[in-house]
Amino acid sequence: MKQGRSQKYRPVIEETAQSSAPIRGRGASWSPANRFEKLHVDHNDVDPDPGDAVRPRRATQFFRDGTKTIITRNNSPDVGFETSVNPYRGCEHGCIYCYARPTHEYLGFSAGLDFESKIMVKTDAPELLRAELESSRWTPQVLVMSGVTDPYQPVEQKLRITRGCLEMLAKFRNPVAIITKNRLVTRDVDLLRKLASFNAAAVNISVTSLDSKLQRVLEPRTSSPSARLEAIEELRDAGVPVGVMVAPIIPGLTDHEVPKILEACGKAGAQFAGYTIVRLPWAVAPLFEHWLEEHFPERKEKILGRIRHLRGNNRLNNSKWHARMIGEGIFADQIASLFEVGCRRAGIGKRPQLSTASFRRPCEQLALL
Template identity: 55%
Template sequence: MQPSKPTPPRGRGIASNPRNRFEQTEYIPEPDSGIHDPNNKVQTRYFEDHTSDIISRNNSPDIPFSVGVNPYRGCEHGCVYCYARPTHEYLGFSSGLDFETKIMFKPKAPELLRKALGSRRWKPEPIAMSGVTDPYQPVERSLKITRGCLEVICAARQPVALITKNALIQRDIDLLAELAKWQCVVVNISITTLDSRLGRLMEPRTASPRQRLETVSKLRAAEIPVGVMIAPVIPGLNDEEIPSIIESAASAGALWFNTVPIRLPYSVKDVFRDWLQLNFPNKYEKIVSRIKDMRGGKLNDPNLRSRMRGEGIWPEQIKALRLLGLRRAKVVPYKATLTSEHFQPPESNGQMRMNFM
């Protein structure tokens, strides 16, 4: 049995800041600092990110997109398992509390995106929003950077794929419905559990399971292609819910369903283990053991051929549970597709450039 861990501040997923792997020094708060007081409220701080290029690219063979747009760095949702936490270390922050309380935002993202799509070097292909942190995290309600990007995307008829666990995406149904007319959008709603208590523990500042199902329903009512990502699947914690999630989401109108087993790169391993020990001490050994079983004896497997699937009996069980859910829900196979054939490159002044043959 592992030693008990401190309780996170109110409304936060993590109780501490693990050491940044790029830094030589580490900040350890005094015991009476209040940081581990569950009644203490840690305020979120926002910093402008003056990036000059909004398009990011990857060549990973196990990621289904090569181009991404991320309006934010860090994520206030505070999901304890988030594989993106270590990206905050590139900024000199920690992957713990810093990741969910120190948010970088890109106010010029729409302008930069318009410039990128208007460049003659741009070859139209689907853009993912966001491949790292959620484009609809709480501050988006006031900053509207994601909406600004979608306005540019909609005007250009640029194909886009979105993934979120926030009901705020309903605000942009007008733009998404217009994109859907041109076969230029697919949306994935992340649903990890139907248990509201577990959801609050794992994902403290996200929409409830009920709100996410309602979001699926409202997007589908607007004829927007919507699927569900059951990710991450944590063996021994939420894997048994896979059939129920599929049945509920299918009833709400979801068209496709994907599962991804939990990934714990770098310091996320420690963040997750601390959280697990605090909230589910009786399940700690079982869950950790099962994760190691599907990750070659370790808590993380960076191999590009297996990191999204895992290996061994537990990934096979996840697959079986998914198939069971599909059968129960009588899901008809559906393949989401995007097209660039209607793309209209914008000029830098926001007008559309005419194409002459």
């Protein structure tokens, strides 16, 4: 019975990528079939100009998300948090390896180009958050921003939805942990400093590589590695607890950089660190394979071979709890050791425990006046 359900949403036809030409400013260059759709029509299946090795930029579309709740709950034992806020769905950063890409398929979109060019915007997120924090049903706890998107992707510069959510969190003094690849987080240092004064804020800057050339094709619309290091320094100087997520580590491509990343982030002021191994669920696997063929054809088999070794049974993905995050086997052990030694040498310590002790409901305080 269980096997039947898992087969229900698999594409009838195994797809191959439509084009071998990258698209400027995008991680993905094609749209694999949505695993929930029986019929798949790719509107981007147009041959590029034979004389152009790179296709033109694809414009980003933004859609209003009419969701009625904003706090997402999970019971996964290996993610380190139970509640999160996602101001957007999809992410214009376009990281080719992003494990969240398949979530776009629930919206009827593709995990490929659609994930990074059709962004759902939760314009009411701050007010929805206020309502949920005011509710007596809310038990104060750390909220993570974000689990399946980057709260500081480019459009946040204009829309300021993440900032609006932070304003609410500061008002209620509810602790928040931020994960981002964008220096834009430093714009909100005033709110983060205020929360940090109540031991209620921490920022994780994700650094995958210090190689800006690699970053531009791996994570095309993220901040440069140097800008992320500057963000760490600025947050640390402002008194905001800040750390680095060396994530994801891609064996055969970025694993050799782990010590240098930790050293650079330690010098910039990172106080804590974490890491994960690249995860390739559902459509992310063929997207990543095609990306390797486009950008690193000579290293493709080595990289995929290392990933399969980490995942076991010749698979590119393993959804088993805990193992999905750090892998298994000799390569996983080597990476863990490399990370541990790197942290020790860089003087990077443990992640801080945020506090809910200062949480308050302003409406209750007004009622007492």
